[in-house]
Amino acid sequence: MLINCVAYQDGRKLADVEVEDISDYVARGDCFVWVALRDGDVGELAKMQEEFGLHALAVEDASRGHQRPKIEEYGDSLFVVVKTVEQRPGGNGELVLGEVDVFVGPNYVLSNRQNSAHDLLGVRARAEREPHLLKQGPAFVLYAIMDAVVDRYFPVADAMETELEQIEERIFEQKSQRDNIERLYALKRKALVLRHAVVPLLDAVGKLHGGRVPSVCADSQEYFRDVHDHLHRINTTLDSIRDTISTAIQVHLSMVAIDEGEVNKKLAAGAAIFAVMTAFAGIWGMNFKYMPELEWRYGYPAALLLMVTVCCYLYRKFRKAGWL
Template identity: 65%
Template sequence: MLINCVVYQNGTKLADIPVSEISDYICRPDAFVWVALQDATPEELEEMQHEFSLHELAVEDARHGHQRPKIEEYGASLFSVLHLVERSTDKPGELHVGEVDVFTGKNYVLSVRNRSNKGFLGVRERCEREPELLRHGSGFVLYALMDAVVDRYFPILDDLETELELIEKEIFTPGAARKNIERLYELKGSVMILKHAVAPLLEGASKLYGGRVPQICSGVQDYFRDVVDHLSRINALIENMRDTIGTAIQVNLAMVTIEESEVTKKLAAWASIFAVCTAFAGIWGMNFEAMPELKWRYGYPMAISMIVVACSLLYWRFKRARWL
């Protein structure tokens, strides 16, 4: 689906144009066309490939989707794949991963957004409010799109850190260890989703400033360096979270072991108490007319009293030792 197709000249919006007129404007030296598609059909991609002379391998990646984040050069053009990490609307607490593929040439920018309902109209408005920067052309638009995607990672990361803090507060709550481990593993999965979106993009974006950079990005290298700084910060926070989650899982496993040992001690204590009863009963047989002496009148009450006293003494000792 076509979202918009706009031509800009010297950093200023010139007009909204139909797709059929794209070829009339990309030939102008100071103009570029910015097209945005959502969940593009193969026919739409084929049409854009014809209008912008896109590389067939890049178009194939965009057609199939589910690509690893990357930035690739095809001659004088760039093909970028960015992951859109969002909160799932169907399953609260889970993360949904969309994708935006960006084709960038000297006189054009084509963004193809897939599996995401959150658009980039705010990015277009931001660029149009800064004509001095938009004058840099398609390279600045690529930066603005990347910056918007990276900025959306921060709220997700904050939510994950908040969830981790809540779990850490419940680590030493009796009986909560097993549930905490399940929550930690779910959190670990969400962190890995964000990691898979950030780490490859950090590697690709590092090629857009310093040293030999694509001609498209030559005037906006400082802006791409800012994106890389943000990605590096997010990546470092993710690594810290992974370490913390690993430590929290180990602590919770230790708590499970401690709770199981408490149960074992209680079982051992009760088994010891009943063993005393069994020992007395085994010695005296408990089948005579009077016990513990064969004809003693008070033998049976004395046997019962001794069992009760012995068991009570053991119970008191185990209670004092916190086994019961």
Template identity: 55%
Template sequence: MLISCVVYNGDREQADIPLEEIPAYLHAPDNFVWVALQDASEDELRAMQKQFGLHELAVEDVFNEVQRPKVEEYDEHLFVYLQVPAYHGEEVHIGRISIFVGPNFVLSVRQNCEQALLGVRARAEREPHLLKYGSVYVMYALSDAVVDRFFPVVDILDDELEKLEIAMFHNQETRKNMERFYDVKYKVNVLRHALLPLADGFSKLYGGRVPALVDGAENYFRDVHDHIMLLNSQLDAMRDTIATAIQVNLSLITIDHGEVNKKLAAWGAILVVTTIFTGIWGMNFTYMPELHWRFGYPMALLIMAGCAIYLYRRFKKADWL
């Protein structure tokens, strides 16, 4: 589905145009065309491939749902594949955006991505002096907007993790705590898988040999790379915290089991004493004088109760009960 088709001239937006008029603007000096699609069909993308001369492998990657994020250089254009995070309820939702960039065109394709990127076009209108870089500026602005969307999601997960750490020592739901920690760990890993490959990808766009299309705009891509590295370091720190918290939670579970075993052992000791006495007096010997004593039965009960009370108090004092 077509979202917009805009032609830019120099440092300003010139007009919205229909797709049929793209060829008329592609080869005009200082012009570039930005076509934005959402959930594009294969026919729509094949038409754009023919229009802009897109590489076959890059086009196939647009529809590959398990494709790793990447930045690739082809003969006629650059291809950037990004994953876009969003937090809905208690779930991390991942959309996809593919960006094709040539000297005189930008094609952005959003797939399964609920949040629009209209702010990028507004930014281009606010910063016309940056449009001097041409189509590569739109590529930078789109990449920057996508990477910046990771920050609020990471902050939400960080707050969730902090609450779990506090709750871990203030409730007895150790099993549920473990499930929650693993849930946060899964979400963190989803974000890491979306970000880690981009560190290498965007490092190709500044320093050393860079694609000719990016020449002069390297500092902007260095800024995007810095944001990616910052996010990766935050996610790595969260992973370490989760790993430590899981170990602590396992230790708490072990301690809880130890407390239960202590209580069982204490009650077992109390019952063993009474069992010893009943076992002795339950033996069928002929000569057991206390069996014929008038106060033998209440005395036996008193001895067993006394021993049980004594052991109970000792175990209670030792914090076993």
């Protein structure tokens, strides 16, 4: 669906453009056209390919969707894929992945937003409020789109850190151990989802500043360096979250092992006490004719007293050792 189709000249809005007239404005050379689509279908992308002269392979990737974050060069134009990451409202914080495909040329920008609840109207409004920056042309628009998407990663990462802190506070609570481990694994999956959006884009944006930079972005390298810095910060946060989750899981497993050891010690102590009683009962239960205790009047109570005394002695020893 077409959202906007506007031509800009010297950083200011020139005119709203009909789709059929896009190629005329692109051919002028003194302005650029910025088109925004939402969930554009194959027919719309084919029409845009005709008006802008887009590369067939880039259009094919945009039509299929579900692309890995990347930046590809096609002559003097770029095809950029950026993943949007949003938390599903009203649920358990599950992350929803979307995608923004951006075609950038010397005098055009075409963005196609897919499966994303957050619009990019704020990006256009911001660019129009800064005509001195919008004068840089399509490169600044690409930066503004990428910056808006990347900035939305920060609240997601912050929410993960907050949730991890809450789990850490409860990690030593005996009753919450199973719930904690389930939440840790769910958090680990969410961190992995965000990481899959950040890391490939981090590598790709590195191509837009320093070294050989595509010509369309040559005059805006410092802006893409800023995006690269934001991505690096988010990636560092994700590494920290991942390490903390791994440590928390190891702590949980260690606590389980300790608990199992405590149970095993109690069982072993109980078995030892019971074994002593069994041994005495087995000896006196043997059917021999000549056993002095059998003829003694106080043999039976003495045997019971001895068994109780030995068991009490073992109990005190195990208790002192912390096994009971």
